[in-house]
Amino acid sequence: xxxxxxxxxxxxxxFRTEQGPVEILKGVSFDVKAGEIVSVVGESGSGKxxxxxxxxxLITDPNAMISGTIRYKGRNLPGLSAREMRKLRGRQIAMxxxxxxxxxxxxxxxxxxxxxxxxxxxxxxxxxxxxxxVELLGKMGIPDPERAYDRYPHHLSGGMRQRAMIAMxxxxxxxxxxxxxxxxxxxxxxxxxxxxxxxxxxxxxxxxIILITHDMGVVSTIADRVLVMxxxxxxxxxxxxxxxDKPQHPYTLGLMRSIPPMTGERPRRLPSIPGSPPLPGKxxxxxxFRPRCEFSFSKCSAVPPLYRCNEQFAACFLxxxxxxQWQRNLAEERTAK
Amino acid sequence: xxxxxxVSLDVYEGETLGLVGESGSGKxxxxxxxxxxxxxxxxxxxFDNLDISTKNRRELRPLRSKMQMxxxxxxxxxxxRRRIGDLIADPIRIHGHASEREIHVRLRxxxxxxxxxxxxxxxxxxxxxxxQRQRIGIARAIALKPKFIVADEAVSALDVSVQAQVINLLxxxxxxxxxxxxxxxxDLSVVRQISTRTAxxxxxxxxxxxxxxxxxxxxxxxxxxxxxSSVPSHDSIMSKSPRIKLQGDPPSPLMPPSGCRxxxxxxxxxxxxxxxxxxxxxxxxxxxxxxxxPIS
Ligand SMILES: Nc1ncnc2c1ncn2[C@@H]1O[C@H](COP(=O)(O)OP(=O)(O)OP(=O)(O)O)[C@@H](O)[C@H]1O
Ligand SMILES: Nc1ncnc2c1ncn2[C@@H]1O[C@H](COP(=O)(O)OP(=O)(O)OP(=O)(O)O)[C@@H](O)[C@H]1O
Ligand code: SF4
Ligand code: SF4
Ligand SMILES: [Mg+2]
Ligand SMILES: [Mg+2]
Numbered sequence: 147x148x149x150x151x152x153x154x155x156x157x158x159x160x161f162r163t164e165q166g167p168v169e170i171l172k173g174v175s176f177d178v179k180a181g182e183i184v185s186v187v188g189e190s191g192s193g194k195x196x197x198x199x200x201x202x203x204l205i206t207d208p209n210a211m212i213s214g215t216i217r218y219k220g221r222n223l224p225g226l227s228a229r230e231m232r233k234l235r236g237r238q239i240a241m242x243x244x245x246x247x248x249x250x251x252x253x254x255x256x257x258x259x260x261x262x263x264x265x266x267x268x269x270x271x272x273x274x275x276x277x278x279x280v281e282l283l284g285k286m287g288i289p290d291p292e293r294a295y296d297r298y299p300h301h302l303s304g305g306m307r308q309r310a311m312i313a314m315x316x317x318x319x320x321x322x323x324x325x326x327x328x329x330x331x332x333x334x335x336x337x338x339x340x341x342x343x344x345x346x347x348x349x350x351x352x353x354x355i356i357l358i359t360h361d362m363g364v365v366s367t368i369a370d371r372v373l374v375m376x377x378x379x380x381x382x383x384x385x386x387x388x389x390x391d392k393p394q395h396p397y398t399l400g401l402m403r404s405i406p407p408m409t410g411e412r413p414r415r416l417p418s419i420p421g422s423p424p425l426p427g428k429x430x431x432x433x434x435f436r437p438r439c440e441f442s443f444s445k446c447s448a449v450p451p452l453y454r455c456n457e458q459f460a461a462c463f464l465x466x467x468x469x470x471q472w473q474r475n476l477a478e479e480r481t482a483k
Numbered sequence: 484x485x486x487x488x489x490v491s492l493d494v495y496e497g498e499t500l501g502l503v504g505e506s507g508s509g510k511x512x513x514x515x516x517x518x519x520x521x522x523x524x525x526x527x528x529x530f531d532n533l534d535i536s537t538k539n540r541r542e543l544r545p546l547r548s549k550m551q552m553x554x555x556x557x558x559x560x561x562x563x564r565r566r567i568g569d570l571i572a573d574p575i576r577i578h579g580h581a582s583e584r585e586i587h588v589r590l591r592x593x594x595x596x597x598x599x600x601x602x603x604x605x606x607x608x609x610x611x612x613x614x615q616r617q618r619i620g621i622a623r624a625i626a627l628k629p630k631f632i633v634a635d636e637a638v639s640a641l642d643v644s645v646q647a648q649v650i651n652l653l654x655x656x657x658x659x660x661x662x663x664x665x666x667x668x669x670d671l672s673v674v675r676q677i678s679t680r681t682a683x684x685x686x687x688x689x690x691x692x693x694x695x696x697x698x699x700x701x702x703x704x705x706x707x708x709x710x711x712s713s714v715p716s717h718d719s720i721m722s723k724s725p726r727i728k729l730q731g732d733p734p735s736p737l738m739p740p741s742g743c744r745x746x747x748x749x750x751x752x753x754x755x756x757x758x759x760x761x762x763x764x765x766x767x768x769x770x771x772x773x774x775x776x777p778i779s
Pocket of ligand 6: 510
């Protein structure tokens with residue numbers, strides 16, 4: 147009955163360390179619909195990459211403790227055998243890594259690596275695979291793709307390498323593409339091209355995309371829905387327009403206000419969130435945003451669940467009654483000043 | 484290999500000059516060359532009306548304290564085995580003639596200026612977050628009361644929520660100490676926030692320079708226009724100008740194109756562009772553009 151292609155419930159990831167166990171992700175739950183672009187934003191260390199590695203079953207650290215369910219088209223990924231998972235990975239669910247060298251090996255040409263992916267997963271013959279690889283490289287805006295096919299990753303600039311990895315990730319038209327900061331290292335002119343490509347992938351093949359980014363501009367350009375993470379939890383999620391226009395969680399609000407505007411008056415001072423995000427071992431009790439939150443009150447010593455406010459959800463006691471009252475008060479207070 | 488190609492640039496006292504442009508276009512090289520951390524093959528650099536391009540290391544030493552640099556990665560630029568207090572005091576001990584007593588007082592003054600607790604002075608870099616380390620880097624850079632600071636991607640590695648704090652700090656310190664900044668960054672919204680003027684680089688040259696609002700809202704050089712129009716913007720209320728798409732990749736600096744170096748990717752290029760180098764010329768309100776057919 148559901149059109150969810152991916153359903154994640156209570157995903158919790160921790161590590162045994164010398165200082166005792168450290169929880170990195172705590173009870174992460176979310177859905178991805180077919181053909182949807184979901185953006186994941188949040189501060190560094192909040193667990194964005196860890197979430198995607200868990201979905202790909204690529205957390206290899208023997209000290210890792212992972213629980214929760216990750217259902218892809220109804221099948222629970224953590225329950226699959228290593229062999230079944232290998233068949234899915236790269237074919238059904240593909241990933242673009244924060245660092246391209248995680249996905250590319252230095253010992254083969256980029257063209258060979260892309261072709262190999264298609265030979266293994268799609269059973270293509272060598273000739274066809276080569277032809278399709280060259281086409282893909284061309285589609286990525288790589289000049290002279292015939293020649294680029296025979297080049298090794300270390301011969302390419304960062305931007306080219308990133309595009310080669312994207313070509314590899316989308317070579318088998320995956321149902322889900324997880325893109326971890328795919329454009330962070332790139333110039334904005336190249337970034338714009340890559341964002342076009344991701345949108346083409348969705349349009350042509352109906353792929354779902356999970357896009358991890360710290361750039362709200364990127365979010366506003368291509369996302370349908372947004373998840374905001376803080377300290378290993380999802381603290382707010384909702385449709386892009388709702389979330390960007392009326393953030394319900396004080397962290398999301400602070401994040402939006404901290405971004406210097408590209409248009410209109412330049413503020414004399416940028417609004418900013420005081421302090422810095424806590425390290426995983428040192429997260430405070432209760433609401434983990436509390437030490438930085440200008441609205442914190444007595445209730446906040448407990449962990450806030452996700453409350454519904456209209457169509458979006460926020461893990462904050464201010465949203466308990468689903469109202470925007472506190473925001474309205476804030477707005478009035480600001481105009482009065 | 485020629486990385487910078489006959490760049491001419493004035494930085495005015497007390498201003499922040501933003502420097503943006505394609506990766507590899509030479510922004511860091513330009514910043515370092517101005518500080519004489521790199522030697523130029525030819526050309527002249529004046530600081531405070533003084534020709535510094537011909538000075539040797541010894542002659543440069545007294546000037547070094549007046550010109551400082553803040554780096555992108557605060558972690559790798561701080562020696563992990565030394566205490567914060569020593570790291571910040573180093574430049575004072577090397578250049579200044581201060582007594583230990585004076586240094587003690589100065590260190591506390593500096594910590595106040597960058598908004599860090601005095602207790603941090605006895606701790607080590609790894610104990611701090613990225614934003615705190617960047618504040619330490621800033622304290623170190625202003626320790627000798629410099630006049631000119633090159634900030635090379637100084638806030639790029641920080642989370643948005645922390646980035647805003649550091650931008651505010653840099654702007655406050657400028658007001659307080661009368662600093663002049665060359666602010667290199669790839670994030671145009673950050674450059675817009677902090678810069679009085681903005682210069683745009685492409686393949687080793689400055690293609691446009693002018694007041695920040697002019698350059699960002701009415702770009703005159705086609706590359707600037709392409710750059711600005713590619714910025715994904717979250718202030719969705721404003722209608723965005725249509726994106727100018729660039730063809731291909733930046734050419735190698737080893738073999739720069741003839742004529743206008745941008746002609747292989749410029750949507751407005753003509754035969755003239757491949758044949759003749761466009762020299763920077765004034766287009767009014769202190770703006771200078773290196774293009775045969777600037778957008779008006
Ligand atoms: N093997 C491990 N053992 C212990 N802690 C780990 C391990 N791997 C990662 N971590 C910690 O997990 C936390 C979450 O990391 P993650 O990479 O998911 O963050 P992120 O949200 O992707 O951040 P960024 O924006 O910097 O990429 C980090 O604090 C990291 O130090
Ligand atoms: N030590 C070096 N030896 C040779 N070439 C160098 C050296 N340092 C930089 N380059 C080259 O000089 C050019 C300009 O580099 P620079 O680091 O100044 O660019 P940038 O504009 O700061 O780029 P980014 O935005 O990526 O930091 C690049 O083509 C680079 O490969
Ligand atoms: S629960 Fe309390 S501390 Fe946490 S974000 Fe909401 S108001 Fe702030
Ligand atoms: S000189 Fe010609 S090629 Fe160069 S930027 Fe101007 S129009 Fe484009
Ligand atoms: Mg990450
Ligand atoms: Mg640089």
